[in-house]
Amino acid sequence: MTVHGLFTKVAPEGAGARAKPHIAIIGRGFSGVMMAIALMKSVRAAFHVHLFDPQPTISGGQVLAAAQSGEILNSRVRDLSVAAGQPEDFNDWLLGNAEFRAAVSAAIPGFQQIFVPKSIFSDYVYQRFSEALTRRPDISMQLSCQAVLGLRKQANGRFLMVQEGAAVECDAVVLATGFGLRRGEMEVAEEEKPLVRARRLVVPRHTVLLGSGVRVVDRLLQLRDNGFAGEVTILSRHGFLPQPHTRLAAAPTFPVEPMPTRLGEIVRFVRQACAEAEATGLGCQA
Incomplete structure (x- = not known):
């Protein structure tokens, strides 16, 4: 099975997978992927991750991969490494990305101080995930869509996860839903499951945003773009x-000439x- 580029190491759950400790991660967003990376780097024994x-x-x-084209992270590159003990890992990855480096050629000496689109950071996290998986041939991985x-702890100490028409047993469960779960989205009682399935999407008529910085403005523009x-x-x-800071919009402009290398010339x-x-x-801000 091939999913999204480099990710090819997906195996169905079989006898080999059942013989290993079975770890379930609920949520395949940033939190879930980062948890998978941490497990692959820190757990030395072989295991099966679902x-x-x-x-x-x-x-x-x-959320990162599905971001709109103009949506950027509100943290600088210098604060976004996913590699423990390597604070410049994301910056180094950007420097090795020829397409990004060509598009942002004015960053000196690197990209630590800039804000990047969410989709770029998603690509970086996904590549680090693929690399960590490649280094662990003893780990089997399974995806469920x-x-x-529902989630229930059984008498034998294992967990039972209830899906639509199916149930999966595992030894450990990690809730990596990122933004959390609203009450009723994940219940353990059998009699309440029909309520979950019967829920319909409700379009909000009133939205409350906390704060008034750039991130809130970004969210307001997204709300408007989404109707x-x-x-x-x-x-x-x-x-x-x-x-x-300007009377006119300060759209970024880049000189045709290449950036010098000596400080005085810069x-x-x-x-x-x-x-x-x-x-x-245009103004100097552009």
């Missing part, structure tokens, strides 16, 4: 929205670029 998520693909995070409706026409309430301690290069931008009415 990833549950209604989404049919695997990536560096369902059915939602987990939300309800009421929005923003709760903020200070009550200020991000203020523009300063003159940037000053000249700012002067040219202001002369054309």
Whole structure:
């Protein structure tokens, strides 16, 4: 089975998988993928890992991979390494990405201070996941695209996960749903399962956003792009929205000439670029 590029090491659950400790991870987003990476790096014994998520693909995070093209992370590259003890791992990965390096050629000496699109970070996390799996041929992995409706601990100490028309036993369960579960989304009582299946999507008419920074503005734009026409309430301690620093939109512009390498030449290069931008009415921020 081949899923999303490099990920090819998916095996059905058979006798070999059952002989190993069976670890279930509910959620195949960023939290679930990171948990899988941590297990593959820290657990020395062989085991079978079962990833549950209604989404049919695997990536560096369902929310990250599905982000709109203009949606960026609100943390800098310097704070986003997924490799313990290697704080510059994400930056090094970006430097090795020829397409990204060509698109953001002005970053000096690396990309530590910039904010990148969520989809780029998803690709990085997914590649690190694939590499960790490749290094562990003793680990078997299984994907399930059915939602987990119930979870019960049995008398033998194992766990039973209830899905639509099926049940799976495992030795350990990790809830990696990222944003958490609302009450009623995952119940253990058999009599309550029909309520879960009968639930219908409800379109909200009133949304509350906490904070008033750039991330909230980003969320407001997403709501508008997705057709939300309800009421929005923003709760903020200070009550200020991000203020523009220019009268006109400061769309990024890049000089045609390559960036110099010596510090003094770089300063003159940037000053000249700012002067040219202001002369054309763009402003130095562009």
